[in-house]
Amino acid sequence: MTKQQANWSPYDNNGGSCVAIAGADYCVIAADTRMSTGYNILTRDYSKITKLADKCVMASSGFQADVKALQKLLAARHLIYQHQHNKQMGCPAMAQLLSNTLYYKRFFPYYSFNVLGGLDNEGKGCVYTYDAVGSYERVGYSSQGSGSTLIMPFLDNQLKSPSPLLLPVQDAITPLSESEAVDLVKTVFASATERDIYTGDKLEIVVLNAEGIQREFMDLRKD
């Protein structure tokens, strides 16, 4: 008796890339706005970035239906936290909440590749990178999604800092200024758009700093 095979899959990949870079007192989170399925483009104007808390923004690529479900769940949990503690959730706390939320669906995962960016309790930029089932790590920069294999080596070249595991501890914050980091993000997406079919259309950039949250857009190639 040959093993039964499923004739459909609950998952789909809507493509797209996300990037986040942490600075001394800012954090840049960016994602393209193309949503695809197979070789078709569903829309050129879909935001993959969502604000989870005042100091915490998440960008997710992968299966957008799972991403939407995840965003709703985290937003609800944040609301409960605010009711119980009378304050916004900090970025490191939200990072662990996201990790646990992903792991609770360990045997039917959210097909969502996330990058969390924000300011930590001291006001320094922080970026957390995740896999689909919740393993996470605080890093200085990260990229996820279909273009990540193109983007990550370039970010390593420009931003790689001493590993936090080294002893004696060496400081790992990006030396870039906020405007330099935004320019780097624009460069990186322009390159990724050239070689990844799922990345393009428009780039959404969110910057978090002491003044609050700013958003800007940049056009990318639409082919």
Place this chain on the structure above:
Amino acid sequence: MKLDTSGLESVAPFLGVSSELVGGLSGAPYFELPNTANFDRFQKDAIQMVKPAKGTTTLAFIFKEGVMVAADSRASMGGYISSQSVKKIIEINPYMLGTMAGGAADCQFWHRNLGIKCRLHELANKRRISVTGASKLLANILYSYRGMGLSVGTMIAGWDETGPGLYYVDSEGGRLKGNRFSVGSGSPYAYGVLDSGYHYDMSVEEAAELARRAIYHATFRDGASGGVASVYHVGSEGWKKLSGDDVGELYYMYNPITPSTVEQEMTDVAGP
């Protein structure tokens, strides 16, 4: 399994295929196929069944001064290196460490869960949990998820009332007490260095250097291991991180570049 090629026979004369092809067929051609569900995948599936272990190198050993624990820091997704700075030595509490091999999320989540259970034990019993107890808690949880696809190959190292303790626990439900373990795809290389250099009566510095070298050699030969070699020591006062060295730099430390003789001659000539 006989392949049905009757379709070939009817089509060939209709399309006016070259006569030597039709003439060469003396009867219905066939070739044996293995009786498998998926002809294209069965060989790969067979290899997957004896698949090499989790992509990492971790090791731990007991010696006179306590327990030495070391690991690399590379995480790979297939052939892509997803991170070079993963913390594979997890601090469960100030006197117990766990190592991570296998699924990163599985190890992170269950070690955090174990830390919570250990703290609850302390609060309920007014004393620290033993290494035996902690490893049993983890092993029982992993056994209950046996067969569901968790991938965890961990070592629990600590110092309790009975002295230094070391257990190996994995997602198949296995739990082994021992003095010396290495887990991961780089473990054969690490065992080679570790077993040949091990003495019970080493000092802390000698043991740390042995652990560091074992990880270094594993990262040198195993593609799935690399990054930073971290070394921790667990003594009677708890654990302490002794070193974290980039393995690329360790290479040049262990294999220093000596200037070649040609260069030396040239500097001699340049002198007054």
